[in-house]
Amino acid sequence: MTAGLKLWLGQATRHLSKDSAAQVRSEIQEHYESALDAAVNCGNSRDHADTIALAALGDATTANRQYRKVLLTSGEARLLREGNWEAKTFCARRLARTLTLSMPGLVMLIAVALFLMGATGVARIPLIGAIGMALLFLARFLPIYTPSRSRIFRYVKWVILAAMPILAFGAEALKFSWLLIACLWPVAWVEWTRISIRRKLPVSRWPRQLYL
Amino acid sequence: MHRNARYQVNFKGTLPTLILDSLVHEPRHGYGIAQGIKDRSQGVLDFKEGTLYPALHKLENEGLVESYEDVENGRPRRCYRITKSGRASLVKDRAQWRELSKAVTMILGEA
Numbered sequence A: 001m002t003a004g005l006k007l008w009l010g011q012a013t014r015h016l017s018k019d020s021a022a023q024v025r026s027e028i029q030e031h032y033e034s035a036l037d038a039a040v041n042c043g044n045s046r047d048h049a050d051t052i053a054l055a056a057l058g059d060a061t062t063a064n065r066q067y068r069k070v071l072l073t074s075g076e077a078r079l080l081r082e083g084n085w086e087a088k089t090f091c092a093r094r095l096a097r098t099l100t101l102s103m104p105g106l107v108m109l110i111a112v113a114l115f116l117m118g119a120t121g122v123a124r125i126p127l128i129g130a131i132g133m134a135l136l137f138l139a140r141f142l143p144i145y146t147p148s149r150s151r152i153f154r155y156v157k158w159v160i161l162a163a164m165p166i167l168a169f170g171a172e173a174l175k176f177s178w179l180l181i182a183c184l185w186p187v188a189w190v191e192w193t194r195i196s197i198r199r200k201l202p203v204s205r206w207p208r209q210l211y212l
Numbered sequence B: 001m002h003r004n005a006r007y008q009v010n011f012k013g014t015l016p017t018l019i020l021d022s023l024v025h026e027p028r029h030g031y032g033i034a035q036g037i038k039d040r041s042q043g044v045l046d047f048k049e050g051t052l053y054p055a056l057h058k059l060e061n062e063g064l065v066e067s068y069e070d071v072e073n074g075r076p077r078r079c080y081r082i083t084k085s086g087r088a089s090l091v092k093d094r095a096q097w098r099e100l101s102k103a104v105t106m107i108l109g110e111a
Helices: A003-012 A018-041 A046-057 A060-070 A074-082 A085-091 A094-116 A120-141 A147-172 A177-200 B015-022 B030-040 B049-061 B084-108
Strands: B065-072 B075-082
Touching: A003 A018, A003 A046, A003 A060, A018 A046, A018 A074, A018 B030, A018 B049, A018 B075, A046 B049, A060 B049, A074 A177, A094 A120, A120 A147, A147 A177, B015 B030, B015 B049, B015 B084, B030 B049, B030 B075, B049 B065, B075 B084
Parallel strands: none
Antiparallel strands: B065 B075
């Protein structure tokens, strides 16, 4: 590999995941070799052919910008690798799974009991807790295996997430919006990254977490 | 004539359609697709080849083309072929392009 091509590839693969970068390197190198052969066959010297083949590839930064729109970046690959912790923690062990499945129901029962006892203000807290836990833990056990079901689940999820602060703070929900933004930005960032990954991966290659 | 007056046309939006069209008759590798587009347009559509592959990946993600490993002159090559939905998309794109081109010609043709 020539120094020029190495430099071009270095710039074109910036911030791409390991697999994406390897794919780019392989396809661009194939392309470059074909272009080099064609230029040599046209009577150019090896050095001049190298210049022609590199120039034909264009600007590496522009290519990198376009590659990052269609191939997984290192951040997205990390999210795919490490973003499955709920499943690993709760689905893999029987005891944890049983506790996980029963906990939202149990907390919901406490909330209902408090409501019946007339402690409406206090009951709101376990109710919100139960909804949050159900959303986080139970989703994994739902039969969401198709893009359309996944879309419906995500709409419902966001409606619930939006309703939770209103339920928690009532009329003062707007007053506490700074607190909500501070708490929810990691969730929003993860969701945003997942949207980007869904665009880049064909449905057949979606891991379970992308459906949720 | 165009080879001497080679210029770059902003055809970012039409590149995917041109790629699909160049794969209609036979599967090709990336370099073949790039050369095919340049040759058939007599050098008018001169684009930077580094931007071809992101467009190919996008088409592949959308299920309009599929890629496979092949060997050419003893060298492993990634080749691309158009899918059934790719052909359907091309038919739609061609019809849209004809309509657009007719409209633009109606306006610019008067000048």
